[in-house]
Amino acid sequence: MSRQGGASGNGGRSARSQASAEEATADLGKTIQRLRKAYNLSLGELSEQSGVAKSIISQIERNETNPTLSTVVKLSRALDTTVDEVLRGETQSPFIEHQQKSAVPILESQDGLCRLAIAGPLNLIDFFQWYDFHAKPSGVLESSPHPPGTVEHLYVVTGELEVTTAGETRIAKAGEALRYRADVPHRLVNIGDTDAHAVMMLALRQFGAQG
């Protein structure tokens, strides 16, 4: 036992671990639930997409069971994340303040053939997805509210889009970017007479912390 016995210089082995596994999986349920709700999934839907019985998911979310590895893997995959991320929980301190709301700067490479436009910086984000968005003329995309704190970024590649949220309406043309609250109903309309193409990013605030 213990003591490195061996001639070989094995690396110093830590002797910790031991009974600390419970605490490691302590907030797993909370995390699973947080991710599931971030995707607006019900237990049944997540069950279908993951292949895990919804009763199990319910128990896992309330830490009433000690799931099998394969179960956790299935859930992690369905939630587009890894096991470690799920285990890590939310013990991360969001710092870094780096506001840079100036107008879209443009960088050029040495040979002058490349243009790099910073479309939008953002910080303190724990989870996001981004989308490629196409809309034919007069196409409309209605979105129901996302979780509180969610911010949506829209960068228009071609065409002309109109965004309405919380009673306000703005128009963005090709090359412009919009940033707006997404935790209220909002709507996108292609008001141009050509196809519109945009890149959309959805940034969810992970958990409370102040607003």
Place this chain on the structure above:
Amino acid sequence: MSRQGGASGNGGRSARSQASAEEATADLGKTIQRLRKAYNLSLGELSEQSGVAKSIISQIERNETNPTLSTVVKLSRALDTTVDEVLRGETQSPFIEHQQKSAVPILESQDGLCRLAIAGPLNLIDFFQWYDFHAKPSGVLESSPHPPGTVEHLYVVTGELEVTTAGETRIAKAGEALRYRADVPHRLVNIGDTDAHAVMMLALRQFGAQG
């Protein structure tokens, strides 16, 4: 089948995963054993240090059981590593993932006029910037290393780009996405004979977690 609910163009969830969990934990036993032997530990020793019965460890190493999450956590800790590392096995991820066009799920709005393509999901990011990238034919963009853990996402809108990082080279055409490490020198080249247009996102990992 009917994406969730409603109206919204909320995030489209992938329907993959499903029964692929087995293959994910396939070489877990091999990995555990490799790590254990790397430390010159016997089953009994690892059992003591981890708190897992050695009979279980034996079965896990031969993939004769489907361990509990807490069991895997205990073993991972005793082996000074993380669950994901153990799951990843030794398939040293190429660190440059290629997301084919066909793999990008596409959602349609109710009126059928809008197409929403998820270019690339990513989780638990604390800080990022994204860019609109234009390159004339044979244009080159050289980038020096970003902070450790930084991952770069590239979504090609039009044209054809070649990415080289850590000795690996991949090509992405319009509609495809690349995801690769950016904490080493990397280079983008427009290898097509037309202008290339892409959206690039730089995601910095905020907290340590060595990679």
Place this chain on the structure above:
DNA sequence: ACGCTGTGTTCGTTATTCCGAACAACGGAT
């Protein structure tokens, strides 16, 4: 030869994960 120490394996039992179905609770319809 014999014991001895350590390896990894297999064996009963207990404890619990997992599933599917049945359940209650809510909200929206007609």
Place this chain on the structure above:
DNA sequence: ATCCGTTGTTCGGAATAACGAACACAGCGT
């Protein structure tokens, strides 16, 4: 007021993961 479809929950029962002890096979020593 009553039917729905949906939410998340709880309830048997089958499957099995976990444990500890007993097991076989080695290598070394006297």
